[in-house]
Amino acid sequence: MQTEINSGAVYVYEAPVRVWHWVNALSITLLAITGYLVASPLPSMSGEASDHFLMGYIRFAHFAAAYIFAVGFLGRIYWALVGNAYSRQLFTLPLHRPRFWKELLHEVRWYAFLEKEPKKYVGHNPLAHLFMVAIITVGGFIMLLTGFALYAEQTGLGSWQDSLFGWLIPLLGQSQDVRLWHHWGMWVIVVFVMLHVYVAIREDIVSRQSLISTMISGWRTFKDDRP
Amino acid sequence: MRETFYEVMRRQGITRRSFLKYCSLTASALGLGPAFAPTIAEAMETKPRIPVLWLHGLECTCCSESFIRSAHPLAKDVVLSMISLDYDDTIMAAAGHEAEAIIEEIIEKYDGNYILAVEGNPPLDEDGMYCIIGGKPFVEQLRKAAEHCKAIISWGSCASWGCVQAARPNPTRATPVHKVPGLADKPIIKVPGCPPIAEVMTAVITYILTFERFPELDRQGRPLMFYSQRIHDKCYRRSHFDAGQFVEHWDDEAARKGYCLYKMGCKGPTTYNACSTVRWNGGLSFPIQAGHGCIGCSEDGFWDKGSFYDRVTDTHQFGIEANADKVGFAAAGTVGAAAAAHLAVTAIKQAQHKGEQDQ
Numbered sequence: 001m002q003t004e005i006n007s008g009a010v011y012v013y014e015a016p017v018r019v020w021h022w023v024n025a026l027s028i029t030l031l032a033i034t035g036y037l038v039a040s041p042l043p044s045m046s047g048e049a050s051d052h053f054l055m056g057y058i059r060f061a062h063f064a065a066a067y068i069f070a071v072g073f074l075g076r077i078y079w080a081l082v083g084n085a086y087s088r089q090l091f092t093l094p095l096h097r098p099r100f101w102k103e104l105l106h107e108v109r110w111y112a113f114l115e116k117e118p119k120k121y122v123g124h125n126p127l128a129h130l131f132m133v134a135i136i137t138v139g140g141f142i143m144l145l146t147g148f149a150l151y152a153e154q155t156g157l158g159s160w161q162d163s164l165f166g167w168l169i170p171l172l173g174q175s176q177d178v179r180l181w182h183h184w185g186m187w188v189i190v191v192f193v194m195l196h197v198y199v200a201i202r203e204d205i206v207s208r209q210s211l212i213s214t215m216i217s218g219w220r221t222f223k224d225d226r227p
Numbered sequence: 228m229r230e231t232f233y234e235v236m237r238r239q240g241i242t243r244r245s246f247l248k249y250c251s252l253t254a255s256a257l258g259l260g261p262a263f264a265p266t267i268a269e270a271m272e273t274k275p276r277i278p279v280l281w282l283h284g285l286e287c288t289c290c291s292e293s294f295i296r297s298a299h300p301l302a303k304d305v306v307l308s309m310i311s312l313d314y315d316d317t318i319m320a321a322a323g324h325e326a327e328a329i330i331e332e333i334i335e336k337y338d339g340n341y342i343l344a345v346e347g348n349p350p351l352d353e354d355g356m357y358c359i360i361g362g363k364p365f366v367e368q369l370r371k372a373a374e375h376c377k378a379i380i381s382w383g384s385c386a387s388w389g390c391v392q393a394a395r396p397n398p399t400r401a402t403p404v405h406k407v408p409g410l411a412d413k414p415i416i417k418v419p420g421c422p423p424i425a426e427v428m429t430a431v432i433t434y435i436l437t438f439e440r441f442p443e444l445d446r447q448g449r450p451l452m453f454y455s456q457r458i459h460d461k462c463y464r465r466s467h468f469d470a471g472q473f474v475e476h477w478d479d480e481a482a483r484k485g486y487c488l489y490k491m492g493c494k495g496p497t498t499y500n501a502c503s504t505v506r507w508n509g510g511l512s513f514p515i516q517a518g519h520g521c522i523g524c525s526e527d528g529f530w531d532k533g534s535f536y537d538r539v540t541d542t543h544q545f546g547i548e549a550n551a552d553k554v555g556f557a558a559a560g561t562v563g564a565a566a567a568a569h570l571a572v573t574a575i576k577q578a579q580h581k582g583e584q585d586q
Contacts, residue, residue, distance in 0.1 A: 039539050040552065041490060044473045044481050054471030111569070113576055153496075157445065157455050170447050174526045175457075175497035176533075180542055180551065187555030191562050198566040206577055 009219040010122050012086050016079045020072050021215055024136075027069040028189060034062035035186050039179075066147055073140055086123045090137050093130065100126050118207045120227075122220055128199070135192040139185060146182040150175070232271035232436075246271075252299070253433055258452060270437050277436050278341040280333055280372055281315035284365045285358050285392045285401050286347025290383040291317045293422035297429040298509035313341075316360075327361040330368070334375045342435065343376035345369065345386045349407060350399030357399040366407065374411045378441065379404060380418060382428065384524060387417035387449075394530035405448070416441050417448045421524035424505050427453045447527075449499065458495035458521050461503040464488070482518065492536035493520030500525040 013021070037058050045052045080088045094100045104126035109115045111127070119125070124132060149168040152161035153175065172178050204211040210221040230238075236246055250271065251264040283291075295318065314329045321329065333341055347365075350357040355364030373379060381404045384390040392401040405415050418431055431450055434442045442450040459465065467473070468487040475481060475490060489496070495503070498521050502513040514521055520536070523529040533540025542549050 041471060041473060044475055044486065044490075045471045049466040049470040049472055052470035052472065056469040058471075113572060116580075153457060154460065157451065167446065170527075173528060174523075174532070175499075176494065176523065176526065176540060179497065180540060183539060183551045184542070184555075187551060187558060190555065191558050194559060194562050194566065198570070202570065202573060206573060 009221045011218055012084075012122055012214060012220045013218045014079070014083050014087065015218065016075070017083065017087050018215055018218055020076050020079070023068065024072055027065045027072065028193065030061060030065040031069060032186055032190055032193075034058050034065065035183075038062060039183055063151065066151070069140070070144055070148075073144060089123050089129055090132055093133050104130065118203075120208050120222055131192065131195075135189060139189060139192070143182065143185045143189070146172075146178050146185065149178055150182060230276060231274060232276055233268075235276060236271075253437070257430060257434055257437075267437050274436075274439070277377075277439075278313045278333055278337050279344055279432075280313060280330065280341055280376070281344040281346065282365075282369060282372060283316055283360070284345065284347030284349050284369065284385070285399070286383070286385045288317055288346070289422040290346045290385075290428070291315070293420075293425045294382075294428045295425075296508065297425035299426055299429075330372065334372060338375045340377055341375075342378055342380060342432075343372050343413075344380040344382055345404050346382040347385045348389060348393070348401050348403050350392070350401045351407075352398075352400040369404070369407065370409055370411070373413055376411075376413055378435070379413050379415045380431065380435075381405065381415055381448075382418055383423055384419045384421045384529070387419035388527040388529075390421060391530055394528070414441060415448055416444060416450060419449065419454075419525040419527075420500060421529075423525070424453075424501055424507060426505050427501055445499075453501040453505070454499045454525070456499065458498045458500055458503045458515070462495055462515060463503065464515060485518075488515060488518075488520040490538060491520045492534060492538055492540075494523030494526070494529070494535070495521040498523040498526050 038055075041055060041058075045054055076090070080091050103119060103121075106115060106119060107125050107127040110118050123129070145165060145168055148161050148165040152159060152164075152166045153169075155161045157166075169175055169178055172181060200211050203209075204213075208223045208226075210219070214220045233246065236249075237243075241249075247264070247268060250268040251261065254261065254263040254267055257263075281291075313333050314326070316326060319326060319329075347358075349355055349364070349366035349369055351366060355366035358365040360368055381387045385392065385401075386404045389397070389401055389403045392399065393403070404410070405417075416431065416435075418428060420427070427450075430453070431442065434450075442452055445451055445454060459468070462468075464485060464487045467485070468489055472486040473481060473490040474486050474488050477491070487493070493515065495515060502521070503515065506513045506516070522535045523532070526532075533542075537550075539550060539552050542551060
């Protein structure tokens, strides 16, 4: 995008992108925990059934968080259309550019301790960019499709969820298959989140640019003037 | 001229009063309003009986066994009065060449007007030699009968999905009716289940004969009136599921109290059928009521979807038997350990780097 990167700050993440990031982080955390508990429920409750609604509340939290994730996803797509260039990174991968591949290799070597010094990036570095698109955009979309298809099973035939997503169930086989893929998707995202958090903290400390504060203030700052 | 339903019923010694009672009972069984009773009566008085050809491929006859136990309406009424079940090798009196001749006769006499009911499915490998009926592969008989029929009923999971004979590795390449290559393009209604509920079978036949069309079907060709909801949606143990009260072991207190069988691998949440409402044996019980989870017998490929007793079933798609949770925890643990190791190396490198700068 730009060739010269000075130590001066660049405004990268606009407010809607930052809000979306943290809302998304919260909803994904809640979705993973409640989703796991739906598949493997807590130890059985004793007493009268009418005294409890534990599974009901867990499922409600899952569905509520899923709606927030879905609305956020749609809002994020809208912001990619109207926001700045960096807001479009989640939906585009410059695979045709040799520079992307070169920097991707450099980034892999940097994490393998084969490079002494990391490069500076205003937006995502190529490795992060690749993972963001694959896990958050594509993965998130798959989780939305399978999730709403499962949700449509209880809203019933003729509901808008069924009209929009119900076709997915026979496509993947049957209801149990959709559950299976939705469950695998959860684990893929959990592993990604672990890597994402570790790498963000690490880069914030050892790289030549700001990471965590950028997702709070929106400004990317650099620690030196070298290219 | 073929007899009408009404004429046959009168011939069977059924009074007009009983006939009208039967019509209103059928109307309510099909979920129709009281105004439909005269419609059904009129249809039965004026329409000739529709002949039904009931063929058997690779199957276990559990569909027939279920069918003859229907209580509402009685299978006797369906077989003797309503449908003209001209050929069903399991329950017909004729045998051998005489029986096989009936098929030819029906195909010729009622060309384009009979219903083809299929129980079981044809194996396609070795040109269908794994299922021979009257000296010929079943698949040939099926293709010919389908060519001249009005519509096809796929009875049970065999005809609808393939069932056990099509389970991996499917050695005979048993194929459900709608996937048989070269089969005439006729409307197909699937009535899955292993077996389907007797009342569901007779109600589907009654509907088709009364209105001369299929009931409303879902995306996969199943009648909505019986397959639009899951066992779970109407399960009488649902309140225990919502409360978080589960059977943890087969012999625990929760099992005796009749708590939800979700943790025991019940497939009620993924199975579309009417068991929890219509139930079995005249509404007496159904698997969950008897204390065992649903095994999902009316779902596509239920034999190949992992254990009947697991909720998070194994995945076979990657060439290994793996449980998503086991792999997930292992992957998360590995990634966590790798991140910690990476962190340690990073710290050492940073310290070295700093040392070099200080010098």
